[in-house]
Amino acid sequence: NAGVMQNPRHLVRRRGQEARLRCSPMKGHSHVYWYRQLPEEGLKFMVYLQKENIIDESGMPKERFSAEFPKEGPSILRIQQVVRGDSAAYFCASSRPDRNTEAFFGQGTRLTVV
Amino acid sequence: DQQVKQNSPSLSVQEGRISILNCDYTNSMFDYFLWYKKYPAEGPTFLISISSIKDKNEDGRFTVFLNKSAKHLSLHIVPSQPGDSAVYFCAANADFFYGGSQGNLIFGKGTKLSVKP
Numbered sequence: 001n002a003g004v005m006q007n008p009r010h011l012v013r014r015r016g017q018e019a020r021l022r023c024s025p026m027k028g029h030s031h032v033y034w035y036r037q038l039p040e041e042g043l044k045f046m047v048y049l050q051k052e053n054i055i056d057e058s059g060m061p062k063e064r065f066s067a068e069f070p071k072e073g074p075s076i077l078r079i080q081q082v083v084r085g086d087s088a089a090y091f092c093a094s095s096r097p098d099r100n101t102e103a104f105f106g107q108g109t110r111l112t113v114v
Numbered sequence: 115d116q117q118v119k120q121n122s123p124s125l126s127v128q129e130g131r132i133s134i135l136n137c138d139y140t141n142s143m144f145d146y147f148l149w150y151k152k153y154p155a156e157g158p159t160f161l162i163s164i165s166s167i168k169d170k171n172e173d174g175r176f177t178v179f180l181n182k183s184a185k186h187l188s189l190h191i192v193p194s195q196p197g198d199s200a201v202y203f204c205a206a207n208a209d210f211f212y213g214g215s216q217g218n219l220i221f222g223k224g225t226k227l228s229v230k231p
Contacts, residue, residue, distance in 0.1 A: 004157070033219075035219075042118070042120075043203065043219075045218050045219060045220065045221075048218060059218070093157075103219070105157030105158045107157045108156075108157050
């Protein structure tokens with residue numbers, strides 16, 4: 001899973017600031033998924049993207065959260081006006097178009113809101 | 115409402131013995147199941163999977179069993195090794211055979227396995 005690159009690994013933000021989390025999928029992977037893990041919880045699906053398209057955002061909070069996967073560059077998960085409850089580990093996974101169920105995860109970004 | 119449940123938060127096993135991790139699900143539409151292993155400060159690593167048309171899948175020391183009528187699956191690790199100590203997540207997907215949003219995995223809360231030398 002070392003092929004999926006997430007940065008930063010750790011991000012500290014004050015309440016009200018914006019957080020930008022980046023994910024570069026593995027080479028050859030055009031599908032990207034974002035998951036959030038709260039303390040003592042499993043991973044919760046947030047959003048599924050293909051290049052320039054949001055396929056499923058059923059797990060995304062309705063406000064303050066957005067995601068994109070542009071034609072060029074990494075996928076970005078953006079959280080505006082962060083609150084303490086946004087503190088979590090955010091994981092990105094990627095997969096090949098023909099092997100969607102074999103998603104490879106990055107090492108995650110641990111967001112701490114102070 | 116949790117659709118995938120791992121009722122044992124932790125499990126301790128002696129090296130060389132069998133580890134059995136359990137997972138229950140409630141959604142009968144789930145048709146593909148995966149196990150992931152996670153070390154601290156790392157992302158989950160895919161371990162093994164099974165589709166609903168099978169009841170067993172084996173890969174080396176790892177075997178996953180699926181009991182659809184009971185909506186239950188289990189992961190067996192034989193023999194257990196200290197390097198297997200990690201958190202194991204069970205995950206399920208509902209659209210594998212129907213071409214839906216196949217990336218939407220539903221995860222359990224995980225079971226922390228400790229294998230003692």
